[in-house]
Amino acid sequence: MTDLFSATPDSLATLREARLAATFDRVFAAHPHYRALFARLGLRRADFQSLADMQKLPPTLKADYVADPASFQLGPQGAPPDEETAVWDTMYTTGSTGAPTPFVSTGYDFPNILAIQHAMMRLRGITQADSVLNLFPLTRVPHGAFARAMHACAAFGIPVTAALPGRPSERRPEIGQHLDAVVATAARVRPSILWGVPSYLHKVLARAEELGAGLPSVRLVFVTGEGFGEEARATVIAQLRRLGAPDPKVSVSYGATEMQGGMVECTAGAGYHNPAPDQFLFEAVDPETHLPVPDGEEGLLLLTHLDRRGTVLLRYSLGDVARLARTRCPHCGALTERLLTVPHRVDGLVKIRGMLVNPLTLVGAVMSEPGVRECQAIVDKEDPADALSMDRLRIKVVCTDEAASALHARVRLAIGVTPIIERVGPEDPVFADRGWKAKPLLDLRQPVV
Ligand SMILES: [Zn+2]
Known part of the structure; x- marks a missing residue:
């Protein structure tokens, strides 16, 4: 071998x-x-x-x-x-x-998948002293993330706790945890590794700060599933330091269903x-x-x-x-x-008012503003009935007053387009049921023929 x-x-x-x-x-x-x-x-x-x-x-x-x-x-x-x-x-x-x-x-394939997950752990420098808090939600159809995080820990022989955020099924209200319970779980099991989607991790860390919970045991954060830039990395590290982690690091994975794992x-x-x-x-x-x-x-x-x-x-x-x-x-x-x-x-750029915009840059800019909990960018037309009217970039955001006033300039600097900032509550329908791999930018414009 x-x-x-x-x-x-x-x-x-x-x-x-x-x-x-x-x-x-x-x-x-x-x-x-x-x-x-x-x-x-x-x-x-x-x-x-x-x-x-x-x-x-x-x-x-x-x-x-x-x-x-x-x-x-x-x-x-x-x-x-x-x-x-x-x-x-x-x-x-x-x-x-x-x-x-x-x-x-x-x-035949399953032991190979375990070997992939084992190798990912080795590359990321995991030891037998580590333990994982799995922050992936259960999804309505099976994706790799939740299950493979469990399998990775099995393959490596280390403890894992599944936080099961959200309500996986309306039929089973006893399954799943709200955000505050997830924070409490993190404080109780003292994981050395947090593993999840960046937007949700960010939410957990922000809520832990609000609740005054400490996460001093965390030394690594595994992120996958969404774009994650250097600014976002610095934001998460700063959040963890404020939560008492002495030397936290972020390990990014480029994952694909077709690999049942990721490049780390x-x-x-x-x-x-x-x-x-x-x-x-x-x-x-x-x-x-x-x-x-x-x-x-x-x-x-x-x-x-x-x-x-x-x-x-x-x-x-x-x-x-x-x-x-x-x-x-x-x-x-x-x-x-x-x-x-x-x-x-290859085809990820979106044209807004003539500017080619990378949606991940846009979301990265918004999420790296301190005080932002959650966001969804939407591009549509000023007059929805008129396909030739001006593009309109709206950002629905759950954030503090300070963050809201800073976002215009930050977004314009990042992508060259001035957005409309719409402050909403976390219960806004735009955040409901969008799955764990949210689209960073919803494009509601009709194609011009
Ligand atoms: Zn290397």
């Missing part, structure tokens, strides 16, 4: 060639989508002799997968399930449009490490031509599964661009791919 830290370039390449060959054997035998694609392109098994031959295969787009997720599940179809093929669990992607897309893992930092600024180079292969290609870009240059990220039995994706476009490095990490010594920049959507 090749270890993340002891692997040499040769041993890793040899292992990956073997894994890829076995994956191609299985895919040619029993993968409905790729069998049909190979037939259309006239590609045979013999055309894929090595990693270098991968480029004969066009990238798989999210639209292909979303259109027919069952066709991405490795067969053989109709055979009685055995320990390799029996479905262990199904998680769903959180696409911005349409129905959630199932991502199936089998009995070993230390701030070291990039986002592929935790399982024996399971995942990453490429960066030109978004237009799909030709490889040189290491260190920005490219569209492609993910290939090297060792899966359920949903299997080859050269799958995650829809994000980033700069990729393949050299050994100078900080932790791991030999694996690293993303040197925070990945961002």
Whole structure:
């Protein structure tokens, strides 16, 4: 077994060639989508002799997968399930449009997922002395976050408490906790790690301050699921210091349902490490031509599964661009791919009054204003009936008086557009039922035809 830290370039390449060959054997035998694609392109098994031959295969787009997720599940179809093929669990992607897309893992895949989570813990410098407070909510359809945080602690053999924020089901009012109870839980179990979505973490920390609760045991915060910039990192660290944590740090993960885990930092600024180079292969290609870009240059990220039995994706476009490095990490010594920049959507920019706006920059600017609890940015038209009327940027925000008066200038500085600040209570319908992976900017404009 090749270890993340002891692997040499040769041993890793040899292992990956073997894994890829076995994956191609299985895919040619029993993968409905790729069998049909190979037939259309006239590609045979013999055309894929090595990693270098991968480029004969066009990238798989999210639209292909979303259109027919069952066709991405490795067969053989109709055979009685055995320990390799029996479905262990199904998680769903959180696409911005349409129905959630199932991502199936089998009995073979689940130990691999535990190994991914174990490696993420190692890269993040977790020890047996650590304990986790899982702040992910239960979602209406299963996503990875809540369950995989529990599994990560199982894989690493450390204690975890699930805070279960919110009310997961109206039918079961005894399940779930309100914000104050979550704060009380955090104070009681004294976790060394808080793990959750940035916007909710921020809320917990702000409420803990209001209640005068202390969180001196916290040394690390794991965030995933939403964009998280350097300003937000500094805000969370300052909040934790005020709560008594002597030296808190934030560890950011770039996660994807298609990984059932995430690419993590070993230390701030070291990039986002592929935790399982024996399971995942990453490429960066030109978004237009799909030709490889040189290491260190920005490219569209492609993910290939090297060792899966359920949903299997080859050269799958995650829809994000980033700069990729393949050299050994100078900080932790791991030999694996690293993303040197925070990945961002190829198509993520939104035009408001002619300005191209990155929604994550906008939300980052709002949330980093002290005194802001929660926000939702909305872009619509001054006259909703007139598609050609002026764009209007509104920010619904739960905040203090001071924060409200500071937000205009802060947002204009960050994105070049002056917003309308609408102060609302936390019970405002815009915050209700928006799931754990909220859209940073709701665009309500009708397309101009
Ligand atoms: Zn590292």
